[in-house]
Amino acid sequence: MVFKKMLRRLGVGGPTVDTVLRSADTQPGRTLTGQIELTGGDHDAVIEYIALSLVTQGEVGDGQPSVFEFARTIVSGEFTLAEGEQRALPFEFVVPWETPITTFYGEPLRGMAIGVRTELAVAKAVDKGDLDIVRVHPLASHERVLEAMANLGFRFKSADVELGQIRGTRQQLPFYQEIEYYGPPGRITEAEVTFVTTEFGFELVLEADRRGGAFSGGGDAIGRFDMSHVDADGHDWEGAIGQWLDRVAQYSHHGHHHDGHHDHGHHGGGGMGGVIAGAAAGVVGGMVLGEVLDEVGDSFFGEEEE
Incomplete structure (x- = not known):
C-alpha cells in the first residue's frame, strides 16, 4: 500500500516534497521503506539536508501533552535541486524495538498515534512539514x-x-x-x-x-x-x-x-x-530526547491520509 502526504510549499515558487511510504503498517524492530519525491520550483534551490523522524504524543511530568521525537535518520545531505527538476530519494528507516503499539487486530488503540515527520532545510529555513501516520502492530x-x-x-x-x-x-x-x-x-x-x-x-x-x-x-x-x-x-x-x-x-x-x-x-x-530525573533532562540510557514540542493536539492527531 502506498501512503502519501504532500508537504507544504517552502516559500513562493520553492520546491515541493512528497513523502511516500511503501506501507504505513509496521512493527517494532521492522524497517519502514519508501521514497521522498521532490519537484523543483521556479528557481534553483540548495537543499541543505532532508531528514525523517518518528514522533509520538505523550505526557510530561505535569500531565501536559507534548510531542516526542524518538528516532531520526538523515536521508540526504546538501545538494542543488534545479528549477523544475524531479528527484526521488529512497529511504530505509529502522523502527526502534521499544516503539509503542498503536494498532491491535486492525483496531487503533485509543489515545495512541505515531507519525513519520519529514524535515527539509532550504535557504536557511527548516520546514518540518506534516506527519505521515503509521500503524504499529504488536509482535x-x-x-x-x-x-x-x-x-x-x-x-x-x-x-x-x-x-x-x-x-x-x-x-x-x-x-x-x-x-x-x-x-x-x-x-x-x-x-x-x-x-x-x-x-x-x-x-x-x-x-x-x-x-x-x-x-x-x-x-x-x-x-x-x-x-x-x-x-x-x-x-x-x-x-x-x-x-x-x-x-x-x-x-x-x-x-x-x-x-x-x-x-x-x-x-x-x-x-x-x-x-527519574535524567529522563526529564532529556537523556535516558544514552538515548537523547530529540524534542519536546508544544505543537500538539489537532496539529498531530488531526493529520489526514491522502
Whole structure:
C-alpha cells in the first residue's frame, strides 16, 4: 500500500516534497521503506539536508501533552535541486524495538498515534512539514500477552505514552507506553501493561490498581516477567497472569504491597512510583530526547491520509 502526504510549499515558487511510504503498517524492530519525491520550483534551490523522524504524543511530568521525537535518520545531505527538476530519494528507516503499539487486530488503540515527520532545510529555513501516520502492530509475542489479558476478562480502556524510565529494566527510549485495562469483575479495578522490548525478548511490567475500594491494602501492585520472543509465544500467559492476580488479591486482603515492587520508576502522578530525573533532562540510557514540542493536539492527531 502506498501512503502519501504532500508537504507544504517552502516559500513562493520553492520546491515541493512528497513523502511516500511503501506501507504505513509496521512493527517494532521492522524497517519502514519508501521514497521522498521532490519537484523543483521556479528557481534553483540548495537543499541543505532532508531528514525523517518518528514522533509520538505523550505526557510530561505535569500531565501536559507534548510531542516526542524518538528516532531520526538523515536521508540526504546538501545538494542543488534545479528549477523544475524531479528527484526521488529512497529511504530505509529502522523502527526502534521499544516503539509503542498503536494498532491491535486492525483496531487503533485509543489515545495512541505515531507519525513519520519529514524535515527539509532550504535557504536557511527548516520546514518540518506534516506527519505521515503509521500503524504499529504488536509482535507475535506481544499478541500472546494481550490475548491473555482479554481471555482473563480484562477490557481495554486506553493507551498513552509517558516521559520517564522504569527502574530495573533495559529501557532505552526516554518514555514508555502504558496499555490500560478495566480489571476482571471482582478481582481488581484497573491494570496497566508495559512492554520494554529488545531484539531478543521483552520485559513485561503489570500494574494492578488497588485504590478503587476493591482492596483494603491500597496502592498499586507490580508484577514483572522477562522472556524471549520465542519462549513468550508458547508461554501460558493466562496461567502466569492469573497466578499473579491471585497473589495480588491475597496480599491485598492482608494489607500488604505485592512483593515490594510498588515503585518501578513510573514518571508522573500515576501509580508506578517516582520520577527519574535524567529522563526529564532529556537523556535516558544514552538515548537523547530529540524534542519536546508544544505543537500538539489537532496539529498531530488531526493529520489526514491522502
